[in-house]
Amino acid sequence: MSDASFLSPARCPEPSDGTPPVVCFSNVYISFLGPAVLADLSFTVAPQETRILLGPAGVGKSVLLKLAMGLLRPSHGSIRLLGNEVTAMTEEELFPLRARTGMVFQESALFDSLSVRDNVAYQLIQARVPDEEIDQRVREALRFVELERTFDMFPGDLSGGMKRRVAIARALIRQPELILYDSPTGGLDPVTSTTIIELVMKQRDVYRTPSIMVTHRVQDAFMLCTHRFDTGVGHMVPLPKGETDPNTTFLMLDQGRMIFDGSLHELLHTEDPFVREFLE
Amino acid sequence: MIESTLKSVVWSVQEYTIYTWRAVLCLFSPPVYWTDTLVQADTIGAGSALIVALTGFFLGAVLALESDSLLAGFGATGYMGRFVGMTLLIELGPVLTGIIVAGRNASTMASELGSMVVTEQVDAMSSLGVDPVRKLVTPRLVATMVTLPLLTLVADAFGLVGGGWISIVRLNIPWHKYLTDAYATAGWPDVIEGLIKPVVFAFILASDGCFYGMRTTGGAEGVSRSTIQAVVTSSVLILFADFLISRIMIQLFP
Amino acid sequence: MGLAAEIPIPAQCAQATLHRPQMARCAILILFRDFEAGSSSRQDPANPMPSNTIDRTAKDIVFTVQEYSLFAWRALVNLFTPPRYWPDFLVQADIVGVGSAAIVLLSGFFTGGVLALQSSATLAQFGATAVTGRFVSITMIRELGPVLTGIMVAGRNASSMASELGSMVVTEQIDAMRALGVDPMRKLVTPRIASTIIMLMFLTIVADACGIFGGAAVTVFMNGQDATQYFSEAYEFLHYPDIIQGMVKPLFSGYIIASIGCFYGMRTTGGTEGVGRSTIQAVVTASVLIIFVDFLLTQILLTLFPPL
Numbered sequence: 026m027s028d029a030s031f032l033s034p035a036r037c038p039e040p041s042d043g044t045p046p047v048v049c050f051s052n053v054y055i056s057f058l059g060p061a062v063l064a065d066l067s068f069t070v071a072p073q074e075t076r077i078l079l080g081p082a083g084v085g086k087s088v089l090l091k092l093a094m095g096l097l098r099p100s101h102g103s104i105r106l107l108g109n110e111v112t113a114m115t116e117e118e119l120f121p122l123r124a125r126t127g128m129v130f131q132e133s134a135l136f137d138s139l140s141v142r143d144n145v146a147y148q149l150i151q152a153r154v155p156d157e158e159i160d161q162r163v164r165e166a167l168r169f170v171e172l173e174r175t176f177d178m179f180p181g182d183l184s185g186g187m188k189r190r191v192a193i194a195r196a197l198i199r200q201p202e203l204i205l206y207d208s209p210t211g212g213l214d215p216v217t218s219t220t221i222i223e224l225v226m227k228q229r230d231v232y233r234t235p236s237i238m239v240t241h242r243v244q245d246a247f248m249l250c251t252h253r254f255d256t257g258v259g260h261m262v263p264l265p266k267g268e269t270d271p272n273t274t275f276l277m278l279d280q281g282r283m284i285f286d287g288s289l290h291e292l293l294h295t296e297d298p299f300v301r302e303f304l305e
Numbered sequence: 306m307i308e309s310t311l312k313s314v315v316w317s318v319q320e321y322t323i324y325t326w327r328a329v330l331c332l333f334s335p336p337v338y339w340t341d342t343l344v345q346a347d348t349i350g351a352g353s354a355l356i357v358a359l360t361g362f363f364l365g366a367v368l369a370l371e372s373d374s375l376l377a378g379f380g381a382t383g384y385m386g387r388f389v390g391m392t393l394l395i396e397l398g399p400v401l402t403g404i405i406v407a408g409r410n411a412s413t414m415a416s417e418l419g420s421m422v423v424t425e426q427v428d429a430m431s432s433l434g435v436d437p438v439r440k441l442v443t444p445r446l447v448a449t450m451v452t453l454p455l456l457t458l459v460a461d462a463f464g465l466v467g468g469g470w471i472s473i474v475r476l477n478i479p480w481h482k483y484l485t486d487a488y489a490t491a492g493w494p495d496v497i498e499g500l501i502k503p504v505v506f507a508f509i510l511a512s513d514g515c516f517y518g519m520r521t522t523g524g525a526e527g528v529s530r531s532t533i534q535a536v537v538t539s540s541v542l543i544l545f546a547d548f549l550i551s552r553i554m555i556q557l558f559p
Numbered sequence: 560m561g562l563a564a565e566i567p568i569p570a571q572c573a574q575a576t577l578h579r580p581q582m583a584r585c586a587i588l589i590l591f592r593d594f595e596a597g598s599s600s601r602q603d604p605a606n607p608m609p610s611n612t613i614d615r616t617a618k619d620i621v622f623t624v625q626e627y628s629l630f631a632w633r634a635l636v637n638l639f640t641p642p643r644y645w646p647d648f649l650v651q652a653d654i655v656g657v658g659s660a661a662i663v664l665l666s667g668f669f670t671g672g673v674l675a676l677q678s679s680a681t682l683a684q685f686g687a688t689a690v691t692g693r694f695v696s697i698t699m700i701r702e703l704g705p706v707l708t709g710i711m712v713a714g715r716n717a718s719s720m721a722s723e724l725g726s727m728v729v730t731e732q733i734d735a736m737r738a739l740g741v742d743p744m745r746k747l748v749t750p751r752i753a754s755t756i757i758m759l760m761f762l763t764i765v766a767d768a769c770g771i772f773g774g775a776a777v778t779v780f781m782n783g784q785d786a787t788q789y790f791s792e793a794y795e796f797l798h799y800p801d802i803i804q805g806m807v808k809p810l811f812s813g814y815i816i817a818s819i820g821c822f823y824g825m826r827t828t829g830g831t832e833g834v835g836r837s838t839i840q841a842v843v844t845a846s847v848l849i850i851f852v853d854f855l856l857t858q859i860l861l862t863l864f865p866p867l
Contacts, residue, residue: 091734094737094738096734096737096738116742120737120740120741121740123737123739123740124739124740126738127738128735128738130731130734130735131731132730132731134730134731134734134735135732135735136732136735136736137730137732147736147739147741148740148741151739151740151741195739
């Protein structure tokens with residue numbers, strides 16, 4: 026690890042060209058009792074950009090997302106989220122900042138004592154929005170994930186895929202400025218996975234919210250790159266052959282280090298043996 | 306509504322009785338799992354010794370403090386050792402040890418067995434030809450019934466020490482007077498009462514803990530529900546049994 | 560909790576040629592690393608480090624106490640600053656208060672009954688059975704009411720708080736709440752503490768009353784004494800110090816029950832099994848602490864209000 030950066034931690038550069046990155050990691054380290062889980066990690070997420078974070082299980086992909094939200098603190102390094110230095114903020118200061126972003130957790134993390142409506146409306150209820158407006162916005166959000174009929178149900182009554190979709194609705198309800206997906210297709214069957222990916226794509230192409238999506242399934246990542254959501258027909262359609270979504274780019278982690286950062290084209294033509302092995 | 310509640314209560318009691326009876330019968334026919342019994346005796350006895358000693362000590366100290374003002378009201382300050390000793394021996398020692406051990410071990414039993422039930426380990430055990438009641442419940446029952454009286458003795462002893470500490474430091478009663486007082490008045494009926502109670506309480510808390518554990522349904526949430534039910538039911542039952550035993554003992558040894 | 564991130568100690572720290580500020584920083588980092596490593600060893604069963612040496616256990620305890628104090632302090636301070644979650648407070652008050660009323664009522668009744676039985680047997684030796692009422696009411700109100708109610712509610716509610724919050728931790732619901740911009744300390748912990756403190760006081764009053772009635776039932780129906788005499792003895796010899804002692808104790812016990820239950824719940828690690836472990840630790844710790852604090856309070860209150 027770089028010792029020079031330890032004594033004078035690097036900072037994310039202040040924006041020079043007027044469009045600051047939504048997220049910026051600079052020389053981030055984190056470890057829990059043992060070797061570093063993430064080491065010397067630097068990357069940025071530009072406005073309107075969708076970053077797909079690939080890597081085998083257990084390399085700290087979820088940790089990275091939690092770091093971005095300040096749910097975990099790095100051992101050292103600098104993390105900027107929506108222009109704020111997360112590492113310098115107290116827990117109290119972080120709550121309003123987190124409310125501007127959305128996160129979809131690995132196992133959905135729905136509150137099982139609350140109905141689907143109350144889960145999706147959680148932030149609105151905290152913000153004391155009137156009931157009629159809540160109902161209307163929750164229906165809208167549930168319509169987006171095509172689960173309007175679950176309005177009065179409880180998380181215990183939903184299947185894994187439905188929970189994931191409700192979690193997406195909960196993350197989207199306030200039109201966040203950044204969305205983090207933590208393995209949204211993990212543990213789902215291929216058909217359900219496609220539905221979830223279609224939702225991620227829909228969100229990308231309709232709202233154009235920047236996002237980071239963690240996944241260990243290469244086929245999901247490729248599908249996001251090679252398809253677009255057609256609002257006219259209401260489902261995804263493949264892009265013309267050879268074309269990819271310009272705003273969807275890749276990051277790849279291995280053993281706590283960033284080993285790849287670039288577009289799909291670069292990913293397919295990289296020489297890195299590990300990346301090649303992972304893709305096959 | 307009332308009818309169905311009543312029915313379910315009667316049904317639970319009936320189930321509980323049959324099931325406890327089975328667990329007891331298992332003791333008198335081979336195979337008896339002695340190793341499991343020893344392991345359980347270790348978790349319950351050695352595991353709870355520290356907290357029982359601590360509670361006993363502070364309980365004795367509180368009793369001494371309170372008795373000072375209470376007995377002064379009756380003009381009987383000289384009886385402090387006697388008051389502390391007797392109260393600990395026949396009443397508060399057994400009851401508090403029982404309730405503390407219920408909080409620690411009835412809950413452990415319920416959550417252990419409960420999670421074995423919901424992960425189908427108990428069914429797996431039956432399918433392998435091992436009777437879960439014999440293998441899991443009987444050892445816990447026996448181990449608790451053996452160790453709880455010993456734990457109660459620990460609590461009584463530490464309670465006496467705690468009371469002695471207060472009586473020397475705060476009330477200036479010489480320790481030999483305090484101790485002779487505490488010893489001299491305890492007759493055989495009191496000792497018997499003080500040792501019968503923990504055996505009964507042990508039976509209640511172990512059978513309750515295992516019963517609620519074994520009838521767990523509904524995943525992880527069900528397990529925590531059983532755990533809490535086990536603690537609550539066994540604590541209330543212990544207080545109730547304490548009342549009954551006290552009544553019977555007074556009848557037998559007036 | 561999850562904040563126990565270990566710091567990477569840079570290789571420079573091993574060199575002898577550091578400037579003073581660098582040296583200080585290295586020293587702090589290394590100290591902190593060792594401290595955290597020691598304190599977390601118990602929570603991590605997969606940790607191959609040999610644990611349970613005396614200094615490690617001691618560090619462990621100190622660290623837990625420190626963490627608990629910070630936790631309990633934050634929860635309490637939150638009471639005095641917005642946002643406050645009143646609906647959650649009411650829901651918890653209902654769960655703790657109404658939910659525990661039945662068991663507190665029952666246990667109070669039997670405790671009073673036993674008190675009357677045992678005390679009248681002893682008092683008979685002095686020919687003083689007439690003072691049973693006084694004995695029952697004073698003992699119940701000063702000592703057994705608060706302690707037994709506390710322990711009963713600890714068994715029921717400290718455990719359910721620990722298991723509720725614990726399963727929210729292991730299913731990431733707490734993280735989800737933080738990600739949605741809501742402080743779990745304010746939303747979950749503070750309402751539980753406030754409602755338990757208030758409700759436990761009322762539950763103790765219920766237990767005291769039931770205990771006195773239980774004692775009356777035994778005295779009148781089993782020992783064949785006069786009810787009027789029992790109640791007048793029970794009432795007349797109660798003084799303000801007794802009442803104060805009986806009402807101050809549950810305030811502290813309530814705080815202990817809720818803060819310990821939430822504390823063990825919030826630091827749960829290790830899946831469903833971890834939840835079970837937290838639940839039991841919460842009950843045990845809360846019960847022992849209640850008895851310990853009961854002793855301290857008795858000592859203090861007897862000094863402040865000497866017996867008449």
